[in-house]
Amino acid sequence: MKCKYLDHQICIRTTGEFRLCCISREESQQYNIQTHTIEQWLNSDTHRTALKLMSEDVFPSACEKCEMEEKLGVVSMRQKTRVYGPGISHLDIRFGNNCNLQCVMCHPFSSSSLLQEHKKLGDQSPWGTIQVESLDWYEDNLADQLASIPTLKEVYLTGGEPMMVKGLDKFLKKLDSSVAIRFNTNGTIYNKRILDELSRFDYVNMCFSVDGIGKVNDYIRYGSNFDEIEQNLKIAIDKGFEVSLGPTVQIFNCLYMQELYDFAKNYNIKVYENFLITPDHYALQHAVIDLKKDLIMFKEYTNELANKQEKENLIRITKVFDNSRNIKIKDYLPELCRYYDFD
Numbered sequence: 001m002k003c004k005y006l007d008h009q010i011c012i013r014t015t016g017e018f019r020l021c022c023i024s025r026e027e028s029q030q031y032n033i034q035t036h037t038i039e040q041w042l043n044s045d046t047h048r049t050a051l052k053l054m055s056e057d058v059f060p061s062a063c064e065k066c067e068m069e070e071k072l073g074v075v076s077m078r079q080k081t082r083v084y085g086p087g088i089s090h091l092d093i094r095f096g097n098n099c100n101l102q103c104v105m106c107h108p109f110s111s112s113s114l115l116q117e118h119k120k121l122g123d124q125s126p127w128g129t130i131q132v133e134s135l136d137w138y139e140d141n142l143a144d145q146l147a148s149i150p151t152l153k154e155v156y157l158t159g160g161e162p163m164m165v166k167g168l169d170k171f172l173k174k175l176d177s178s179v180a181i182r183f184n185t186n187g188t189i190y191n192k193r194i195l196d197e198l199s200r201f202d203y204v205n206m207c208f209s210v211d212g213i214g215k216v217n218d219y220i221r222y223g224s225n226f227d228e229i230e231q232n233l234k235i236a237i238d239k240g241f242e243v244s245l246g247p248t249v250q251i252f253n254c255l256y257m258q259e260l261y262d263f264a265k266n267y268n269i270k271v272y273e274n275f276l277i278t279p280d281h282y283a284l285q286h287a288v289i290d291l292k293k294d295l296i297m298f299k300e301y302t303n304e305l306a307n308k309q310e311k312e313n314l315i316r317i318t319k320v321f322d323n324s325r326n327i328k329i330k331d332y333l334p335e336l337c338r339y340y341d342f343d
């Protein structure tokens, strides 16, 4: 067996840690871009053992997600046909967790604003006692190391919010204009230095993480203003970037997705659904039965039995966030509130 990600990609977490790919589940390990070179990571036990096991047709334990999918007959990430290589051709980077938003389903490891809220909430925090600090690791010399990989063909930037990475324009400056640039962005930030730099690239792909239209988005992706996102989306389209929407499908937006498809149609852009990974209380599988019955889309995600505790968690955590943010869910998602007693 082979895996293009193991063979041809460098993936880095918000902490600066190297990992096998963006869905791998390896133990936290010592190799970090701040303390080790790319070559040291590629020669590490974790990486070499994973390659060796793959070549023997054995899935490394960190690759359990692909293994499970392939057992179920689903096309796994490993099996998706995309051209990688020769050499290290792809980067998948998070230059830290700096982010201006507090999306309900995200995590302090990915958002410094959620980290502040986590600290403020103390023992009410949905993330319990996790210890996270600010993870802004961007430095020119580290970015140089990544940008100077000679076989590079594509860079994927996510985060945190990539438009908030202070040196990102300098990193981009070092890349050849033939390198494909792909972003996952919350779309709230107009960063002229980054946008100007992007203009010289042959191909820029911007996936706007929009979870609904208007208030639906502003509630789920707290801190955002949908009108500003729409302005930035128009700018990206005018610049000739390939623009798409990447909603994270969950209980909070499942009733409102048609509006999002209509919006995308209006701009002639695609929608790539991203199904919620965690936490479970937002997952469609755990929606209350009446909501499951009324859903027109995503029925296949509601087949499994709901856990009652997750409903309690959803209500409790929604109240905690609403109090902390001084807002009320019923002012944003009134149709959903018919199925849950959030008061």
Ligand SMILES: C[S@@+](CC[C@H](N)C(=O)[O-])C[C@H]1O[C@@H](n2cnc3c(N)ncnc32)[C@H](O)[C@@H]1O
Binding pocket: 099, 103, 105, 106, 107, 110, 158, 159, 160, 161, 162, 184, 185, 186, 208, 209, 246, 247, 248, 274, 275, 276, 277, 278, 279
């Ligand atoms: C962590 S964000 C970082 C990039 C940028 N800030 C953004 O929002 O696009 C990357 C993607 O993960 C999605 N995401 C956040 N929480 C998620 C979760 N619990 N399950 C699945 N995807 C999630 C976001 O909506 C976004 O599309």
Ligand code: SF4
Binding pocket: 099, 100, 101, 102, 103, 106, 107, 110, 111, 114, 159, 160, 161, 186, 209, 221
């Ligand atoms: S904008 Fe992206 S990184 Fe920030 S909180 Fe939302 S999903 Fe997380």
